[in-house]
Amino acid sequence: MADIAAQRVSTISGDQRTGLHKLMQRKSTVAFFMALPLILLIAILVAYPAGYAVYLATLNKSMTKFVGLGNFDFLFKRATFWDIVFQSCLFAISAVIFKAIIGFVVAHFVHNIPSKGQRKWRGMLLVPWVIPPAMSTLAWLWLFDPSYSAFNWILVHLGMHGIPWTGEANWARFSVILVNIWVGAPFFMIMYLAALKSVPEQLYEAASIDGATWWQRIWYVTLPMMRNIIAITALFSTIVTFANFDIVRVLTSGGPLTSTHLFATWAFKVGIESGDIPLGATVSLFMVPILAVGAVFILRDISKRGSEV
């Protein structure tokens, strides 16, 4: 572009080197200033706080004394903390697996029907993702209400007992995972649908000519072709689900007792509500490992793409 134009200028009149140099310099300076707001935003409001969180985690409760790993030590000795580690892993892993499965299955069904009707179905199926989670979780809270639960009304009319959806530890865990699946599955569906559309039709034709069953077609054609999208969607979702706050906060506030708390909700409770900012920061730092794994995979992916190009 400009380089080429500039090059052409320089070949025409060779002694304009300084002018060329100035131009190049100006271009990169302009570019830098155009990106400056972005750099400042990321530096001040993302990178600095992230580093500051690490520093905060090394202070005592009144933030007057450096305690090193004292907060971590304190957490490791508390049973509640290990419960929360377990709950966060259970929540994220099971939710992501079910979201991926449901998303994959639904994407196939949408892909199966005539394409002129797909838009309508896709439109309806994405609604849970569009509604702000805090609002839709209120609807779930009302569906799970201890005395007016609309689900229990159906169960009772079918002659069964009502379920303590948010009242009993394991049911409450089930409920928050269910709501998370409900919110997140449409995202997987839309990603997989986009991926399915990009699989060349000839591959399926070739497979059926070779006598592949529908299962073999999925296993040997669809899945390998979608591998990248499946991996990246699952990675994203795992990060987001690990860091989830809205659903648990609205649905159970971590209760009963602490049986549905995740890192994020517990960090909020400890750090903001109980006023122990360093301990809250320490808890939230436990979301970093999964983030780091995600970062490594994405960096690898980007550099791979870079070398392919």
Added chain:
Amino acid sequence: MADAALAAGTVRPVKYGSISRDRKWALRWSYFFLVLFVIFFLMPPVYMFITSIKSKAEIAAVTNPWWVYSPTLENYIELLSRNQYLIFFRNSAIVSVCVVAVTMLISVTAAFALARMKFWGSATLATGVFLTYLIPDTLLFIPLFKMFAWVRDTTGIELMNHWWTLIIIYPTLSVPFATWIMIGYFASIPKELDEAALIDGASWLQTLTKIFIPVALPGIIAATIFSFTVSWAQFLYPLAFTTSTDQLVLPVGIVTTLIKGDVFNWGEIMTGALLGAAPPLIIYAFLMDYYIAGLTAGATKG
């Protein structure tokens, strides 16, 4: 291909073998399961609506929760005639619109610089932008909370408990992804286009406004929708940083003021939640293709 399958199924009689019959059944099963999934996915919003048009008495009477015997608009009238809810709505609207404006300003210029005008470290920055998108709000709210206290102590500017503070922090959630989408769109514009403009003597700014922005308009719409929905739905930051009822935005306002203690006025809560979910839903209904383009851009272009 599905069209072809259907056409084959309807035009050609079934006697020609199992393939078309199989496909017909596959189609039927697809519709059957799609209906089941749609019921599961749409049940909560539908139930919101059912509850919102019920009177207090009907909710308390524990009649069939899935049916409305005497529909009424009293919840809507009550909620919309109360100042508080309108203030939440106004705060949310101002914050979201400002955040969209700030986001687009920052991300479009930055994406242009990163996609076309290379400078020292620009490639690293592009990768960094994407990694920033992965850092969740739940990691940053505690240090930000502390930083606000520091700002108050040193400059006297109180950032806590003001809705406009959200305009400063929300861009951290929207800008990285919006920039990423825009880099993708800008990179897909053929270089010949802006080379021609530059040769004709256009400045960089003119190339951006006269060529890049018009050509990448679908991407800009997608990024705008994304920024709007993110700021409209954000729940953690306002919950942590605002407390007075006149400073709250919608999601937090509904959760904290309509649920007071053990008194759940479900008719109003559901009405409030439904009205709060309306703006993103309306945008989605009209601009679905752009919405989905923005959603899938992260993976397909990343």
